[in-house]
Amino acid sequence: MSYSNTITVAELSAILKQAGREIIMPAYRSSVIISGKADGSIVTETDLACQTYIQDKLAQLDSSIAFLGEEMSEEEQLHCLRTSNGSYWCLDPLDGTTNFATNLPGFALSLALIENGLVELACIYDPVRDELFTAKRGSGAELNGTDIHASAETELNNAVGYVDFKRLQRDTAVKLACDKLYRSQRNLGSCALEWAWLAAGRGQFIIHGGEKVWDFSAGSLIATEAGCISGDFNGQPLFPDAGLSSPILAACSSPVHESLKRQLSE
Numbered sequence: 001m002s003y004s005n006t007i008t009v010a011e012l013s014a015i016l017k018q019a020g021r022e023i024i025m026p027a028y029r030s031s032v033i034i035s036g037k038a039d040g041s042i043v044t045e046t047d048l049a050c051q052t053y054i055q056d057k058l059a060q061l062d063s064s065i066a067f068l069g070e071e072m073s074e075e076e077q078l079h080c081l082r083t084s085n086g087s088y089w090c091l092d093p094l095d096g097t098t099n100f101a102t103n104l105p106g107f108a109l110s111l112a113l114i115e116n117g118l119v120e121l122a123c124i125y126d127p128v129r130d131e132l133f134t135a136k137r138g139s140g141a142e143l144n145g146t147d148i149h150a151s152a153e154t155e156l157n158n159a160v161g162y163v164d165f166k167r168l169q170r171d172t173a174v175k176l177a178c179d180k181l182y183r184s185q186r187n188l189g190s191c192a193l194e195w196a197w198l199a200a201g202r203g204q205f206i207i208h209g210g211e212k213v214w215d216f217s218a219g220s221l222i223a224t225e226a227g228c229i230s231g232d233f234n235g236q237p238l239f240p241d242a243g244l245s246s247p248i249l250a251a252c253s254s255p256v257h258e259s260l261k262r263q264l265s266e
Contacts, residue, residue, distance in 0.1 A: 003087065004113060004120035007061055009134045012123045015057045016109045020127030023050045024094060028128075029103050042097055047071055050093035050109065058089050065089055065113070070214045077244060081213075086117035086240060092214040096190030110192035112217035117240025122218035124196045133196040133222050141199050141225040150227040150252040151201040156259040159204035159252075160184045162194040167209030172264065176207065181263055195219020195250070199226035204256055206230075207264075208248040216248060223250055229257040233264045 024046055031046040051071045058067065066084035068077055069091040080088055089111065094100060096107030105128040113121040124133040133148070135141040141148050153159055163185040165173045176185075186203070188194050191211050197203055199222045220230050220238050230250035231237050235257075238246055249264065251257035 002120075003062060003065060003115055004136070007113065007121065009121055009123065009136055011061060012111055012113070012121060013125070013132055013134060015054055016111055016123050016125040017127075017132065019050050019053050019057075019093070020109055020125050023053060024100075024107075024109070025127050028100065031101060033101055042101060043071060044094070044097060044101055046100070047094045047097055051091060054091055054093055054109075054111070055089075058091075067091070068214065069093065070095075070212065074244070081242075081244065087115045090114055090119075090214050090217040092192060092212075095192040095215065096188070099189045104189065106188050106190050106193060108190055108192040108196070110214065110218045112221065114217060114239070114242075117242070119217055119221040119239060122221040124192045124218050124222060126193060126196070131196075133199065135222040135225040137221065137225070139225070141222045143196075143200055148200045148226050150199060150223070151204050152253070153204045154253050154255040156182050156256050158183055159256055160186065161205035161207060162186055162188060162198070162203055163206075164208040168207070169209070172209075175263070181259075191215035192219055195223050198228055198250060198252065199223040201226075201252070204253075205251040205260055206248055207260065210245045211248045212245050213242050216246070217242070220250070228252055229254055233261070235261050 027046040031044040036042050051069045066088035068080040068088050092110040095110050099106040109125045111123045112119045120137045122135045159182045233247045
């Protein structure tokens, strides 16, 4: 039995929207930071409450599906990847926690259903803008129910990209910052939003030195269904052999992707 034949994008969307409206937005500007993590990121009481709520709702849909969430321990996350046979929920209950805790309106909820190693259903919800990005494998990508498509740009020097310099090797970061390879760059502080916005044509590429699987699972399907190309720095696909983290190279078109891949390999 295929889970994605019995569970709908609409059901997942409803769960994320309810969590965003009832848990995240009421706590915005007042949520308490609980602790910092080894990678410099933080966790708030809202992250934890949102993950618990969504995990419970997903279990009501189908309790047999394994669950991997950002706020689990790394040991639990790795155990899920090893024992789930490639089929599991992958959740980031609040992507962009630092933005959220700093009162910057750039954060999202991100949820994917992965089956046999491939992302089949994906939802990213931006509760500030009430924007819901969704995709089902082979059925295209949508924003609030309307089809979206990647930018048609083919020239790297005309492209605006999302670049996370902090997680790149120093030489690569310096090259990307100084060599004027593209028109401009941004960093939203939310991987999920960068994927969603790439899919919607609000930028032409993403370069990130190491996203976690909950950062890229939903976004990679939405972007792919919108016409983007994504993988690691060598052009290898993120799935079906996704690990806990991976470098990310995604682009709106093959020419932009190839240009970036060539630059990263030099």
